[in-house]
Amino acid sequence: MKLAVVGAGYVGLTTSACLAELGHSVTCVDSDASRIAILQGGGVPIYEEGLHELMQKNRAAGRLTFSADLRPAAGHADAIFLAVGTPSRPDGDIDLSHIETAARQLARDIRHDAVLIIKSTVVAGTARNLGRLVARERGGDAVSVASNPEFLREGTAIADFMTADRIVAGADDDLGADRLRRIYAPLRARDIPYLEMSTADAEMVKYAANAFLALKLGFINNVADLCESTGGDIRNVVSGIGLDRRIGPSFLSPGPGYGGSCFPKDTRAFAALGKRAGARQWLVERLIEDNEARKRKLAQRIIDDMGKGGRPRRVAVLGLAFKSGTDDVRESAALTIIPLLQASGAIVHAHDPRASRAAAEFLPGVRFSDDCYHACGDVDAAVVLTEWDEYRHLDLRRLASVMRGRLLFDFRNILDPAEVSRHGFRYRPIGHSTGPFGKTAEGQGVADIYGRAAAYPV
Numbered sequence: 338m339k340l341a342v343v344g345a346g347y348v349g350l351t352t353s354a355c356l357a358e359l360g361h362s363v364t365c366v367d368s369d370a371s372r373i374a375i376l377q378g379g380g381v382p383i384y385e386e387g388l389h390e391l392m393q394k395n396r397a398a399g400r401l402t403f404s405a406d407l408r409p410a411a412g413h414a415d416a417i418f419l420a421v422g423t424p425s426r427p428d429g430d431i432d433l434s435h436i437e438t439a440a441r442q443l444a445r446d447i448r449h450d451a452v453l454i455i456k457s458t459v460v461a462g463t464a465r466n467l468g469r470l471v472a473r474e475r476g477g478d479a480v481s482v483a484s485n486p487e488f489l490r491e492g493t494a495i496a497d498f499m500t501a502d503r504i505v506a507g508a509d510d511d512l513g514a515d516r517l518r519r520i521y522a523p524l525r526a527r528d529i530p531y532l533e534m535s536t537a538d539a540e541m542v543k544y545a546a547n548a549f550l551a552l553k554l555g556f557i558n559n560v561a562d563l564c565e566s567t568g569g570d571i572r573n574v575v576s577g578i579g580l581d582r583r584i585g586p587s588f589l590s591p592g593p594g595y596g597g598s599c600f601p602k603d604t605r606a607f608a609a610l611g612k613r614a615g616a617r618q619w620l621v622e623r624l625i626e627d628n629e630a631r632k633r634k635l636a637q638r639i640i641d642d643m644g645k646g647g648r649p650r651r652v653a654v655l656g657l658a659f660k661s662g663t664d665d666v667r668e669s670a671a672l673t674i675i676p677l678l679q680a681s682g683a684i685v686h687a688h689d690p691r692a693s694r695a696a697a698e699f700l701p702g703v704r705f706s707d708d709c710y711h712a713c714g715d716v717d718a719a720v721v722l723t724e725w726d727e728y729r730h731l732d733l734r735r736l737a738s739v740m741r742g743r744l745l746f747d748f749r750n751i752l753d754p755a756e757v758s759r760h761g762f763r764y765r766p767i768g769h770s771t772g773p774f775g776k777t778a779e780g781q782g783v784a785d786i787y788g789r790a791a792a793y794p795v
């Protein structure tokens with residue numbers, strides 16, 4: 338089938354490469370000419386494991402091309418996927434302007450028997466509204482608009498697409514439903530669950546899934562705080578609850594608060610939709626506040642633990658991407674925590690194996706380094722913010738030899754507490770007490786309550 342994909346970002350590029358791999362002929366279009374020039378030259382403007390190879394293979398096979406010209410690509414296609422951004426407006430509601438602009442630009446060129454498929458994350462009702470907008474632009478000639486939300490995660494995008502947990506196919510007419518069935522025939526043949534429903538339900542599935550996952554993270558972060566205050570160890574608690582099949586082990590790693598291009602903006606849009614529709618999503622509204630407050634609270638913990646001295650404190654932040662496996666820094670914890678450290682007077686050094694370039698734009702005054710031990714040179718404290726393998730396997734002896742102080746914050750719980758302590762660090766993980774006694778909210782030692790000491794010496 339001939340397909341066009343509008344938007345050459347994380348989703349558009351993955352979708353294009355994977356649909357080509359399934360045997361379709363795909364043209365990926367972007368209004369950013371410099372992005373298209375990179376792609377036409379054989380490069381990839383983002384970092385995503387395996388994407389470059391998959392794109393090269395399908396380009397060589399003649400199934401994947403790139404263009405900055407939307408209209409001809411749209412005119413030839415049996416289906417056009419919209420994979421442009423849907424950012425937050427300042428009030429938190431969804432900004433549909435990119436989707437609407439793209440739809441307007443190509444409306445008159447869409448073949449009457451083609452289907453416009455929304456891949457971007459949009460609130461319920463968008464496909465139907467877009468159908469009306471496109472029909473208006475075409476002087477009343479309506480085309481089928483379908484919804485096919487994407488569930489891929491950055492870092493594992495290709496595997497998430499090719500071996501998805503499910504494919505959600507939203508259509509309000511037979512043409513849309515049939516076209517989606519044919520596009521995904523190769524994946525349906527591999528027994529990937531294929532769910533057909535209305536466009537509005539498909540749109541809601543996407544938001545409900547992200548909101549639920551984000552709530553799971555917010556919950557475990559709260560429990561981690563409680564473990565810290567009562568002298569417990571969140572890792573034991575996670576093992577204990579994760580084996581309950583109704584809960585499941587995934588999305589239970591406590592951290593510095595979720596970030597990325599999706600959870601923050603999608604929870605905001607979901608909450609805004611609830612307000613507009615008169616069905617307030619109180620849990621999600623509270624989660625959004627908690628998640629932001631968490632980043633600020635962790636920054637304060639670093640500042641407090643470093644204490645004040647005669648000279649400015651130096652701190653190395655290890656990890657700028659919102660998670661490992663990507664160069665994406667959108668709403669990453671680092672972008673909140675680092676400016677707060679700087680505002681307290683600290684000098685911040687930073688390292689990330691992939692994301693320094695993207696982060697530099699948002700972090701003036703930070704001293705970036707290509708080598709994590711160099712970044713930790715002469716610092717009072719080091720803070721692990723992203724769970725890169727490189728940090729999991731830190732050479733602690735070397736780290737101790739280059740740092741001035743011995744404070745090590747592990748906001749991803751990826752280090753071995755015993756090993757860290759053995760090298761003389763004061764270890765500050767998330768959700769397990771590191772002092773001889775955990776601190777209660779009132780500052781009372783938990784040993785007073787439980788009569789036992791926590792496992793990790795100061």
Ligand SMILES: NC(=O)c1ccc[n+]([C@@H]2O[C@H](COP(=O)([O-])OP(=O)(O)OC[C@H]3O[C@@H](n4cnc5c(N)ncnc54)[C@H](O)[C@@H]3O)[C@@H](O)[C@H]2O)c1
Binds near residue numbers: 349372438456598
């Ligand atoms: N990033 C993810 O992990 C992920 C996963 C699932 C769903 N989503 C959703 O997919 C959508 C896209 O996300 P992304 O991260 O790929 O965005 P992105 O910002 O990486 O890419 C969007 C691209 O669209 C292009 N674009 C914007 N307007 C255009 C127009 N009129 N014509 C042609 N190109 C245009 C931009 O130049 C940009 O390259 C969003 O709705 C997002 O919520 C993202």
Ligand SMILES: O=c1ccn([C@@H]2O[C@H](COP(=O)(O)OP(=O)(O)O[C@H]3O[C@H](CO)[C@@H](O)[C@H](O)[C@H]3O)[C@@H](O)[C@H]2O)c(=O)[nH]1
Binds near residue numbers: 489490587603659
């Ligand atoms: O146990 C966990 C899992 C994730 N996170 C954090 O949660 C955020 C989101 O992580 P993840 O879901 O892995 O990344 P995304 O690539 O943003 O993917 C989410 O958002 C996408 C866009 O909507 C969806 O397609 C995916 O299904 C959904 O997982 C990141 O800050 C992670 O560090 C944790 O702190 N602990």
